[in-house]
Amino acid sequence: MNFIYNFFMNTDFIYSGFMQTGFWGNTLYSYILSIMFFLVYLGILHFLKNVVIGRLKAMAKKTETDLDDLAVELLAKFRWFEYQLLAFYMAVRHLNRDPLFNKILIFALLIVFTYKAILIIHHLISYWVNKIAAQRNLSVAAKASVANSTRIILNAVVWVAAALFVLDNLGVNISAVLTGLGIGGVAVALAAQAILGDLFNFFVILLDKPFTIGDFVVSNETSGEIEHIGLKSTRIRSISGEIVVVSNSNLLASRIKNFRQMTSRRVTFKTGVVYQTKPECLRRIPALIKEAVTAQKEAEFERTNLSTLGDFSVDFETVYHMTSPDYNLYMASHEKILLAIMDAFTKEGIEFAYPTQTLFVNGGAKSAP
Template identity: 40%
Template sequence: MQDWLDFSLFQHPVREYLSALAVLLGYLALFIALKRLGCVYLNRLARKTDNDFDDFLVKLISDVRPAIFLILSMYLVSLHMELAALTESILRRITILAAGIQGILLLQHAAEYGVEKACLKGRTGDPAAVTLSRNIKNILKWALWGLGGLFVLDNLGVNVSALVAGLGVGGIAVAIASQAVLGDALSAFSIFIDKPFAVGDFITVEGLMGTVEHVGLKTTRLRSLGGEQIVFSNSDLTKSRIRNYKRMEVRRIAFKIGVVYQTHAAKVRKIPGMVRSICSGIEGIKLDRVHFFSYGNFSLDYEIVYYVLSPDYNVYMDKQQEINFALKDAFEKEGIEFAYPTQTVFVEKGGAS
């Protein structure tokens, strides 16, 4: 038995390998125990608090890969053994690479948690907030992996100075070429902060109108009444005048009617009262004013202004239709004729001289 333990394998006795294996298993058990104890403690703490930060910490610890414990244990064991330079170098590089990847993943989870808390606080169901949160998380993810990759390469002995210098020159060129993209990204952040509109709002921009479908990092997409999609760059939107009909509480309506010039003066004076009576009998509207305001080319013109107590466009059209039907019925009973474009030609016969 003693001879077997002293048998040399790759210049190390079996006894040393068994000792290293025991220490390896000890380190591995220690790491796993610390992870489980941390999760148990934080779970107990989470049940006593209302915030979700401790829940996040539990998830963060749970996401630590078991493989990293094995690699760290192997590296710690190797410190107490006399290994070949190549073997030691390979093991060291594997440890740095594994630790770097695990560290970047943990930082990524922490950054995503922070972004969600900042962007989605009180706006969990807001599609614009969800979109912006996703875009920011993607940017941070790429930045973390880029910087983390450089850090890992530097610790692996790679000369990253030339790479960083090259990236700096390339970054300047990319920044110059992507000024519009960066402007749109900043405009997207401005839209998120100021909230001039949200997904589902009906807006008009420089004469174009539609329902907001998507607010992205570069563009915002609308669905027009005709069904086609309208795409705006975010920088154009922040420079434009936007009318948001979704936030309308009441709708102000002004329209005109005209009656023929042959209408008797008494009936002309009677029309405003007729309009008031009609509007007072229609629910969901509030009459503001009605006036005989001008003599038109072919009609006596009245202007009627009222409010629809709903922002819904279909409700407005229903109320306007109800008013039009009532006006038609009332005018027919009173013998009042609506005017329409006509032209009267007077022909004068000249006398013989």
């Protein structure tokens, strides 16, 4: 384009009196040439937008990767106003421009294309966050919560960086601004260290996944289903129905039991019988309990052993496994097992023990007559 501009400027045509008429520091010929350049640049940009990008979009649809689709989407985000502004700047850069006009033009370019860069970075952030969330095997609600929270933080960082970039290009000394932000940041960090701790632990929850939305957890005295994971706190729907709000720091600092990831349930219980039970009956107790356990479809018997001789009972310990983590199914099966044991003991004449004390009184010896 510089070659074409110099070629036209060296022709004799421009030396005619009319074409040498000056307006605002430039000849009429220079303005006509700038208009021509503007139309040429606009035509090239129009070709790129409507033809080249269209063909790239068609090619991207045929590939398996989505990176080329992302690149085409980013290119397609540029609008006609931005193309026209870019063509206008390229067309008038050879003219002698008024300093005020030049500042306004540079300011317009800076604001428009900085804002466009922010939108493109936001799109890249959304793409990255959604990609990471998809790989974490989260539920739909959890993906939305995590993605929205992460986007808010990263987008805020982008806006701050963009503001500093604009101020720096406008001639503002951002060193003082950064120093002020640093001092203010230290003060804010000291005043809001609990909030920042919760914010940090939000990302720990996101990356480490100790629990996700929909998991049933027990933490200290709180037990219930995770309903929301936020930047500062996590909401748990308790068994009794109310919402319990726990800060992310306190939640991760406690010991968490996550029942959603449990694939089976190990059940241990004790059965105590009275000391007056005959030895042959004691030997039959493991078989009776095993029969009661194996009668349940979801229960897998492991063992029953005489474990201790207690203060008032002979204790047997039984261990079995529920192949399903469903708590309601466990309670229903365990109830049937206990009832079956009671029926079997009743038939065998075996008595259950309960806390009792037997007092043996040794009568004194009779005195001689």
